[in-house]
Amino acid sequence: MPEVSELLAESEAPEGLIADWYAVPTKRIKIERIGKSELVGNQVDAVKLLEPFFDNPILDGTLRTMDLLNGCGRQCDTCLADAVVPSNILSYESLQRLWNMPEFLAMLQPDSFRYGSSGDVLDHARGPEIVKMTLEATASFPGTVMDDGRGIEKDKIKPHRVKVFTNYRPNLEGRLDKMLQLCLDYPERLKLIISLPLNLSDEVNRRFDKYVAGRAEIFGSGHEVARDGLNHYFGSDGIKNVSFMDVRHPRVLFMVGRTIDEKHLETKVERFDWVENDRELEYRNRGMVKTYLNAEGLWLMVYATMHESHTTRVFTPLTFENLEYLSCLPYHSDFPTPPNWPGGRGVGKSYSVATRLKNKSAGKGKLRRTTVVG
8 A cells, every 4th residue: 555655664663563464353373263152261351451541632533343253153155245254352350440431432433333243243142232332331432423524414413322233143132132132222322233144045044034023013914925035024114223144145245345256146046236346445545544443453444445455454563652654644534634633534435546556556467465464
């Protein structure tokens, strides 16, 4: 990413201050799956993890994305984010302390907070309780002013929202039930997106049909399954803050993130509209950043292209020493700009410039990929 290299060179960052760049947020060497009992034993104190950053004004209003582990136990082969299997997990007790600390709340973005980027909140046995903890801690946030671009709704305040991306698995229905109850309890502040897997058969999808049929108070009474197998779950009487993604029977499949072989996809999905993985949008946003937190640390996430990283993201751990230099990079313009972020608000490239950069990259042949160390 030339945009990043140029700005870091201008900041005169000392050599070795940046550990490395990673395609997924982990520095792990061992990537084999570990047992549940061992994972529970690898609990991380969230407060100690963030202590070096408390009261640093640079981080005010920066954090909007978090995972409770340092990987994902699902390992879905179509996940756009990609992730290793988890080895560390944030302890519930430490999160209770963290969400009651003004120093941490000051780090949060004012409009929304998200669980589910390179991991699944339901991998944590107390994931729903932690989401509730988040909703309660941010209840007093002022929210953001709504404006449809014409000033019609300027006097209306949109409350701070918590968004959760998770997956349906039959063995975790109990945890999902708790998440759905939170959606009933917080209809204006909690948004839940449930993904279904891209398996060789529809077994899990049809299990989800039965799950939905028994919860009309959530999904409504008008759900159905189309002839092509795509789920249409939500009747007009279903709640509006729950939605789903069915990638086994897609109408449109966005090939952004992990690259999937087309012939491999054809063994699982008969027909779909393909949206290429290397798009102008990635070039327009290349070099913009935001912060990200998981059970391994606080990270800087840089938006990249398929030619820099197969996930279209690159990560590097933030430290007390390197924050001053890495914060010179522009914050992503799609989100509220942190008030004290030295890099300020990013400016996307024009469509014509982005197209030219994309075409230039395509001429280089094989994609260069950032790989996970280990």
